Amino acid sequence: MIINIDEYFNNVEQGNFNFKQGVNHYLDGETDEFENNLRKIKKLESDADSIIRKIENDFYVYSLMPNYSSDILNLLEKTDDIIDKAKKVLSQFDVEAPYFPEDLKNDFKRLVSLSVKSVENVISAARVFFTAPNLVKDKLQKVIFYERETDKLATNIKRRLFKEMDFLKLSEKIHIRYFTLHVEEVSDASEVVAKMLSSLVIKIKM
Template sequence: MINIFKTSKSVALSIDDFFDKIDFGILNFKKGINSYIKGNNEEFDINLKTLNFLEKDADSIKRKIENEFYLHSLMPNYASDILDLLESVDDIIDRSKDVINQFDVEKPHLPEEITNDYLELVSLSVKSVENVIPAARIFFTSPDQVKEKIQKVLFYHRETDVLSNNIKRKIFQEMDTLKLSEKIHLRYFTLHIEQISDAAKIVAQKLSSLVIKIKM
């Protein structure tokens, strides 16, 4: 997996496994929120439990990688940057778990007139992650290809931001039948779905910095 760094095969496999957990996690996040919006409670519960399990698994793998780096003094010139990158990647699944658990606990009511907007918001926010994980993977083998993939991350982040603002504007300016407390509750969940793409953008920015650093 890792060509530009001289390191152990076990660490390379662990990093690959870590990214797999994030991929599966964001897939279950998307399916789970979609199931909630469509009223498929049984499927939502399955995705909720799966995502919680994947988040714990990802944390365990990340700690294993960190221990290997420190124990064997791997990649001394880049170790702190790479571990910081992995921490930011892990934050994606952490946030995803938190959001889906908030849906489970607070049970927000989504009026029919904004359900399609929410489905699209989830899709766009997740696409940011679906593009940043391949960018993180390819960094370890072909860093010159990272920039192209990062552009897609930033594109979907912008689209997510625009749609999120439009949804919030619609909630507060057009949906007069809702109480203020209901509007605030919906804004809260809109914001947190949007923040999944914010986490992906942070990873993209750190990848860009790392690519520059290894070329110096």
């Protein structure tokens, strides 16, 4: 069980890494590298689904941690939302091919980086939960920090789009806003997991 949970978190972390690389490669016009990241994240997300099904089966078959099994399985399912959302964003880049002006690319890269840091910290907190629950709280503070920073930068990007970038068509502005919102959703999914972890830590101390 420990090995499976660890492998599951490894897949989410690797998916998160490929998400960041994939967006950066797309913005830099590196098509082959982007397509490679997209292939990898699809495989990682599929593998994560298989692993979580095995974990669920083992929990029920062997009656592991009966007082917390439903909470832990729900936590793992919500963690799966993170890699699922990241995969969908990369897939949307592939299908819709949004146009990004040069003077917005760096801000969008920073946006993705902040969102990814939120994921990194929530996975780190989830790992620690199974070994040293008393250390979870400090890591969760970082999740919240990066999630808020993601939201702030996303708002600034959208403000620039609609107030400063008159050279863009309205359809182009809306398209970029759409992708900005979806990057925010990745960090929002991390915040959901962070709140669940916080509640679980309280529950096991009671």
